[in-house]
Structures are given as structure tokens and as C-alpha cells.
Amino acid sequence: MxxxxxxxxxxxxxxxxxxARDGAxxxxxxxxxxxxxxxxxRSASVIVxxxxIPALNDFRREPDGTWRIGAALSVAKLGAHAEFAREHAALLASARMIGxxxxxxxxxxxxxxxxxxPSADAVPLLIALEAIVEIISADGVLSRAGVESIATGPGQTSLVPGDLVTTVLLPPPEPRSAACxxxxxxxxxxxxxxxxSGVVLRLDDKGVIANAKIFLASVAPKPMRASTAQSLLIGQKPSAALFTAAGAAAAAECRPISDTRGSADYRRELVAVLTRRALADCARQLGVMLP
Amino acid sequence: MKSVITCEINGEPRDALADGRDTLLELLRDRLGLTGTKEGCGNGNCGACTVLMNGEPVCACLVLAGEAHGAKITTIEGIARGNTLHPVQSALIAHGGTQCGFCTPGIVLSAVALLDRNPHPSPHEIRHAIAGNLCRCTGYDKIVEAIAAVAHGTNIDVKPAP
Known part of the structure; x- marks a missing residue:
């Protein structure tokens, strides 16, 4: 070292x-x-x-309801905020799976x-809940990027040397939506x-699925959107058969590898089951009895 | 590159020279001779190096020595009061909650941190609190019994739900 x-x-x-220093x-x-x-x-010569930094320990709501979570705020502190824990129980639960x-x-x-x-537990729901990060470049320019754009492969990100992620911005959940x-x-x-499998499900006034977001962990080089499964759900009424079909679609479109922790086939089976169960949990949270 | 780390360890101010690459675990064991804190895996999986940093349990192998500058650290050496063991330590002995002993310092620190914030934890909460402390000898039940006995002042059934 x-x-x-x-x-x-x-x-x-x-x-x-x-x-901005080399190796920072x-x-x-x-x-x-x-x-x-x-x-x-990984290598580094300067650890920052x-x-x-007080601003990077921020944990508060913006006037529009968005949560501002500083990049240095620990998962333990995230759980200490009762209002956040109520509003984003599913995201908090996923963060509490970390170690x-x-x-x-x-x-x-x-x-x-x-x-x-690829296995990061908090990331599928961060993406599905449309979190954004604030990034300050080495020349001091502030930009914002969707969380989905950050990971590009195992251990690889779209950040360039000198970029500093300062804040995660998490919008409030939409009405009649649930996450799991x-x-x-x-x-x-x-x-x-x-x-x-991380799922966010939103229903319209008639109980039809207005939006569905599904992001999968550990079955692709980065957290992966299950697009086919999502489109299968949108415009339909929740049902056990629909959720089983969405799980099967997610399993078919994911791209797992075989390694010491599980074979690709086993991972596909897991994706089918986890996605179906996560969808059913969202429906339960929304008070829907599944036909 | 070496620098002086000043922190409070077990209630006493301490200074130590540390390399930028040193972890808190190396600071404690190799620079300060506090070898009660054990190194198991060295990557945060086993919890043998658990210490309290500003009251929170952390793996000392996952903290750079520099990060400890200005912090309050509690190690296993700071748990007993002179020759009087902490109730968690006494209970671990009484319940046979220690065999080879390698995980015990970390278990004690995790248990003390749990009881500080939640004096009457359920068996499930106890198991969750020590989930980051691997023990390859006891099978955990005796450890959970010991912590539960401290929390509830009596022996209770701690078997996990099937």
C-alpha cells in the first residue's frame, strides 16, 4: 500500500x-x-x-419536501430521524441491510x-425513488446527476477525478405509491x-398501475432497470398473475453471472421470486387485495 | 507520512504517532499496546476489533488512525472498573458465553453499546446487535443468554423464533 x-x-x-490533487x-x-x-x-495517495464538513452532515427537508442528505451522513444517523423513517421506510430498511x-x-x-x-443494497430504491446527487467538480462547478447515471460497472463510476459527491437529494414519495x-x-x-429487487409502484385514482420502477441488484454489472417487467405492469390492475408475469420478465431480462455466491440460473430464479414478492408487498402497503 | 494523533482512550487523553496508512486497530494494538482489541478478518466482517468511537460501535480495522483524532474511544481495557468486571463480562463468564475468547472483547463492546441505548432489549434485538460479531465456538445462545440476563436481571428464554 x-x-x-x-x-x-x-x-x-x-x-x-x-x-484536485493527484491521487485524491x-x-x-x-x-x-x-x-x-x-x-x-483501489489506490489513493490523499484521503479527503x-x-x-458541516454541510456534508446535512439531514433536512427542503421547502418542496425533498430530503437533503449530506454525503458524510451515516446510515445509523439516517435511521434516527423519525419523520424520514416513516416516509422512506423501505429505503431505510434497504440501507439497514448494509453490513x-x-x-x-x-x-x-x-x-x-x-x-x-452491483450488490449495493441501498441503490436500487435510491434510483427507483429518483434520487439525485450534487457533484462539485475540481474547478468548483456544481452539477446534478440522477443516481442511475453514477455506477457504470463493478467499482466503476461516471465521476471524473476531482469530482466530489456532496449530497443525495431524495424527493418525497408520490401519492398512492409504495416502495419495497x-x-x-x-x-x-x-x-x-x-x-x-427494488420496486416502486404507483397507482392512479382507479387503482390502475400508473408507474412501476424495478431495479435489480447483483444480476448485472450495475444496478439494472427491469424495463420489460416495468412496461408489463404499467396500465394494468394489480393481480397475483400480473406480478408473477412481471417477476418472470425481470428474470428473463437480467444478466447475472455465475460466481461463488450463486449460479446465473439460481439468480434468475431469485429475481423472479423477489420481484413478485416486492410487488405484492407494495400492493399490500397500498391496501390492494390481489385477485 | 506520520502525524500525531490525539484522542481520548478509555477516559484518558493519549497521543500517538501514526502513519497515514494506519488503522485505528493498528494505533491501538501496535502504537499504544492495547492488545485487548483483536484483529480477525481485517475487513469489517468479523467484528473482533469492535470498539466504541464517540459511543458508537465501530470496527477499528475500518477506521483510519487519522479519523480517530479528537475522538473518544472505548476499548475492552476501559470496560471493567479496576478489578470489578462490567456486568456484561461477569454474565458472559457465568453463562459460559466465551470459549476461545477471541471474539469476546468485540462482543462485550457491542453488548455495552446496546445496553447503553436500549437497557431492556428483546432476544431478537440482542441477536441483531451482535450480528456483526462472529463467534465460531459458542453457537451464540450462551452469549445472548448472558446479555439478556444483564438486561432483565434474570435468565430468560432467548431461543430464536423458528
Whole structure:
């Protein structure tokens, strides 16, 4: 492991200046980054610790209802806000699948996103709930990007050197919508998803599915949208048969690999079951009795 | 590149010289000689290196030494009061909740953190709180019984729901 300079800026401006240095890497919780550095899976020469920048510990609502979640805010702190926990129970539950309490005391939503693991548990619902990130480039320009555009492959992102993700912006849930993320792991806790399915379902006034978003974990190089399954659902009335068909469509369109944690065939089976169950859970939350 | 880390460990201010690559675990064990904190996996899976950082349980192997600058750290060495064991420690002995002992310091810190924020946890909450602490000897039941006995002042049935 190469020499490492640890830096602790207290303002965004100082962090941006540090991020412009060669080999700089932002440190939020560090639960992925630190073992990756020590095992030689990532390299860095300057570590920019974001946790002492007050703005990056923000956790509040904007006037339009959007939640502003600083890039350094831990999953543990995310759970401490009762109003957020009520409004985004499913997203919070998915974030609480990340590692143990020790990990959640450090790990952040922004870190889960920027680490770009295909199995990242919080990311499918972040995308499905249309979260946006704020990014400040090395020359100080602020931009916004949809969460879906960040991961490009295992461990790879669309961020360029010097980019600093400062904030996750999460809009309030739409009326008559529900969210659910389910994953399968051999162990109940402390495990990595063999497959996961995150669903957001929205009904119109007549009880017809107005919108459906399905994002799958661990079955493609990055969190993957199940487009065919989504289009199958939109415009239909929820039913057990429809959800089974959507699960089968998601299984058919996902692109899993076989590895030590599961075969591609097994992952497809899991996607079918998890997607069907996540859809049924959304329907249950919305008070729909499935025919 | 070395720098001086100043933090409060077990209630006492400590200074130590640390390399930028050092973790909190290395700071504790190798620079300060506090070897009660164990290294198991070194990547956050086993919880053997659990310490409290500003009251929260963390894996010391996942924290850079630099991040500990200015923090309050509690290690297993800070849990007993002199020769008087913490109730969690006594209960682990009484219930046979320790065999080889390697996971025990981390288990104790996770249990102390749990009881600090939730003095009367259910068996399920106890299991969840120590889910990040792997024990390859006991099968966990005796550990859960020990923590439950501290929380409820008596022995209770802690078997998980089937």
C-alpha cells in the first residue's frame, strides 16, 4: 500500500481543493474504501475525510419536501430521524441491510452509491425513488446527476477525478405509491445479496398501475432497470398473475453471472421470486387485495 | 507520512504517532499496546476489533488512525472498573458465553453499546446487535443468554423464533 496523506477539511471549498490533487479520494464512512486500499483493490495517495464538513452532515427537508442528505451522513444517523423513517421506510430498511451496526455507524448512502458494487443494497430504491446527487467538480462547478447515471460497472463510476459527491437529494414519495426492496442472502445478516429487487409502484385514482420502477441488484454489472417487467405492469390492475408475469420478465431480462455466491440460473430464479414478492408487498402497503 | 494523533482512550487523553496508512486497530494494538482489541478478518466482517468511537460501535480495522483524532474511544481495557468486571463480562463468564475468547472483547463492546441505548432489549434485538460479531465456538445462545440476563436481571428464554 502506497503512502497515504490523511486530510480533514472543514469546508466544501477546502475539500474541493484537496480533491484536485493527484491521487485524491474522498472518504465518507470508509467501510468499503479502507479495506480496498489495504488489499490493493483501489489506490489513493490523499484521503479527503468528508465527515468534518458541516454541510456534508446535512439531514433536512427542503421547502418542496425533498430530503437533503449530506454525503458524510451515516446510515445509523439516517435511521434516527423519525419523520424520514416513516416516509422512506423501505429505503431505510434497504440501507439497514448494509453490513452490521458497526458498519452502519460509518457507512453512508453516497458511499454505497460511489463504491458502485452491483450488490449495493441501498441503490436500487435510491434510483427507483429518483434520487439525485450534487457533484462539485475540481474547478468548483456544481452539477446534478440522477443516481442511475453514477455506477457504470463493478467499482466503476461516471465521476471524473476531482469530482466530489456532496449530497443525495431524495424527493418525497408520490401519492398512492409504495416502495419495497427484497434481497436474498444465505445468512440473515452480514451477507452480500445474491440477488435483490427494488420496486416502486404507483397507482392512479382507479387503482390502475400508473408507474412501476424495478431495479435489480447483483444480476448485472450495475444496478439494472427491469424495463420489460416495468412496461408489463404499467396500465394494468394489480393481480397475483400480473406480478408473477412481471417477476418472470425481470428474470428473463437480467444478466447475472455465475460466481461463488450463486449460479446465473439460481439468480434468475431469485429475481423472479423477489420481484413478485416486492410487488405484492407494495400492493399490500397500498391496501390492494390481489385477485 | 506520520502525524500525531490525539484522542481520548478509555477516559484518558493519549497521543500517538501514526502513519497515514494506519488503522485505528493498528494505533491501538501496535502504537499504544492495547492488545485487548483483536484483529480477525481485517475487513469489517468479523467484528473482533469492535470498539466504541464517540459511543458508537465501530470496527477499528475500518477506521483510519487519522479519523480517530479528537475522538473518544472505548476499548475492552476501559470496560471493567479496576478489578470489578462490567456486568456484561461477569454474565458472559457465568453463562459460559466465551470459549476461545477471541471474539469476546468485540462482543462485550457491542453488548455495552446496546445496553447503553436500549437497557431492556428483546432476544431478537440482542441477536441483531451482535450480528456483526462472529463467534465460531459458542453457537451464540450462551452469549445472548448472558446479555439478556444483564438486561432483565434474570435468565430468560432467548431461543430464536423458528
Amino acid at each position: 502506497q503512502e497515504l496523506a490523511y486530510e480533514r477539511p472543514t469546508t466544501i471549498a477546502k475539500a474541493v481543493a484537496l480533491m 479520494r474522498a472518504l465518507a464512512g470508509g467501510s468499503d474504501l479502507i479495506p480496498q486500499l489495504r488489499e490493493g483493490r 475525510d468528508l465527515k468534518h 452490521s451496526l458497526q458498519i452502519q455507524a460509518r457507512a453512508t448512502l453516497a458511499g454505497n452509491l460511489c463504491n458502485a458494487a 426492496y427484497l434481497r436474498f442472502t444465505p445468512r440473515r445478516e452480514m451477507d452480500i445479496a445474491i440477488a435483490g
